[in-house]
Amino acid sequence: MRSIRVAQRLLELWKQKLSGRERRLLIECSQGEEELLLEVYLSPEFGEETGPLVAVSSPGKLTLHGADEVTFYHNFVKAINKKELSGRPPTVWNEKLGGDQPCHQWRVLYKLPLKKRTVNLQWRILHVRQVAFSASLLAGGKSIIGPFSKDTTLIYKHVPTNIGNAYNPTTGVFTAPVRGVYHFEWHLTAEGDGSHASGGWLVKNLQNLFVAWEYQAAGFMSSSNGVMLLLEVGDVVFVRLAANTLAFDNGSHPTTFSGFLLFPM
Structure with missing residues (x-):
């Protein structure tokens, strides 16, 4: 006024x-x-x-x-x-x-x-909204996640950065607030048991697009990937733990999901 x-x-x-x-x-x-x-x-x-x-x-x-x-x-x-x-x-x-x-x-x-x-x-x-987030699976303690019989959405609960509040720590889903090019990275860690790999799919609107994958029989293994996506307003992006694979997280936060708006379109 x-x-x-x-x-x-x-x-x-x-x-x-x-x-x-x-x-x-x-x-x-x-x-x-x-x-x-x-x-x-x-x-x-x-x-x-x-x-x-x-x-x-x-x-x-x-x-x-x-x-x-x-x-x-x-x-x-x-x-x-x-x-x-x-x-x-x-x-x-x-x-x-x-x-x-x-x-x-x-x-x-x-x-x-x-x-x-x-x-x-x-x-x-x-004037376009500033958008950036970074999250890990656990806020505290340590845990092995998986294996599951089907691809399962990972919910990253420890969120130190969530500028623009486009990432939802309750569902694990990022929702694009503006049309533009976004950059995403996801990193997974697990301990090899001789039977299971560690793998995570980056998913856009329920479609598996890119995977981070690693297998070794023993010791800790890690996998990473990064992509840039053109998103429309309302598009959703999240990470699924691939079926029959493992993920691990602890207080050091090795398993993460991050993204930011590179530029609007």
């Missing part, structure tokens, strides 16, 4: 500085008779309304509107880059607002030639 009040105050200050000529110019632009102004927007918390901050709701009347957060950011980026783009060729605004010295209150409203793709990338880098 505070950001809304600040924006409303800013709008009132702008409106007080507008001359009759500038008001008419704004109305003409809103009606499509001149080159369009860059629209400046409120924060997305302003209800469900959408539209430019300064708009014409009826002939001769300026009103306040809200906007979605991406559009707000697009225009914010344009405004803060105005100095770097100040040397661009003259436009219709130079003539209509006073030649080489346009009115200061309008400078932030100039349409600047930033590429939409660049603005979208800036938005994603700054």
